[in-house]
Amino acid sequence: MSRKRSSFTTEFKTQVVLEALKGELTIPQLATKYAITSKNILNWKQLFLDNATLAFEATDSTKSSKAELAKLKKENEKLNAKLTNVASQRDAAITKLQGLDVAVKKKLIDTHYSKLSIARQCEIINLNRTSLYYAPKQTDDKDAKIINRIQEIHTTISSAYGYRMMHQQLIKEGYRIGVNKVHKLMKMMKLHAKQKQDDQNKIHPYLLHDLSLAKPTKL
Numbered sequence: 001m002s003r004k005r006s007s008f009t010t011e012f013k014t015q016v017v018l019e020a021l022k023g024e025l026t027i028p029q030l031a032t033k034y035a036i037t038s039k040n041i042l043n044w045k046q047l048f049l050d051n052a053t054l055a056f057e058a059t060d061s062t063k064s065s066k067a068e069l070a071k072l073k074k075e076n077e078k079l080n081a082k083l084t085n086v087a088s089q090r091d092a093a094i095t096k097l098q099g100l101d102v103a104v105k106k107k108l109i110d111t112h113y114s115k116l117s118i119a120r121q122c123e124i125i126n127l128n129r130t131s132l133y134y135a136p137k138q139t140d141d142k143d144a145k146i147i148n149r150i151q152e153i154h155t156t157i158s159s160a161y162g163y164r165m166m167h168q169q170l171i172k173e174g175y176r177i178g179v180n181k182v183h184k185l186m187k188m189m190k191l192h193a194k195q196k197q198d199d200q201n202k203i204h205p206y207l208l209h210d211l212s213l214a215k216p217t218k219l
Contacts, residue, residue: 006036016041017048098126106132146170146177147185154191162193 012034020030020041031038097108105127111118122129153161153169161169163183170177186192 008036008040013044014048017044020045094124097124100125102127102131143185146175147189149173149175150182150185150189150191159194163187165193 016030016034016036019025020027025033027038027041030041097105100108105125108125109118109121109127109132110116113121118132119129121127122132149170150166153166157169158165163186164179166186167177167179167182170182
């Protein structure tokens with residue numbers, strides 16, 4: 001039956017080797033003291049001496065690592081400063097873009113740019129995505145003709161016409177159009193009935209001078 005091999009910790013081996021290096025006890029005495037073989041002690045001692053330089057190399061490596069770490073820290077601080085500056089410039093640019101007219105914003109959207117979705121582009125410049133696809137309804141020739149005539153009536157006949165009077169005038173001239181349509185067109189044209197200046201400044205006479213009002217209900 002084979003003898004089970006003993007396992008010794010690193011701390012134990014180090015303690016034995018240090019005592020061996022002191023020389024207060026001989027190798028056989030140390031072997032007896034710790035119940036191990038002299039061969040164990042000699043092997044551990046040799047291994048310890050062979051790797052003694054690693055202790056100094058580790059110190060040099062630590063110094064080098066600290067220097068490299070300090071260098072990286074400085075570079076990181078510089079990069080953070082640059083990023084802060086870039087972020088500030090980006091925010092300023094976005095603010096300017098968000099203040100642009102809707103028509104200009106729509107031209108800035110690149111529908112073929114794969115790295116940034118259309119939704120994200122709209123979000124950045126504060127553009128309602130639905131307005132990107134909205135196309136204003138084109139005015140047909142018939143409406144254009146009526147619009148021109150409404151403008152002529154407003155300019156040459158009477159600027160006091162509201163949409164109802166304007167509708168009556170158009171009907172007289174043979175146009176087939178509803179009153180709501182006239183109202184819509186005038187609203188689109190931003191035409192409003194103007195009150196005559198004479199009516200605004202006219203002072204109406206008081207007609208009750210010679211009438212005796214004995215009772216409140218006499219009128």
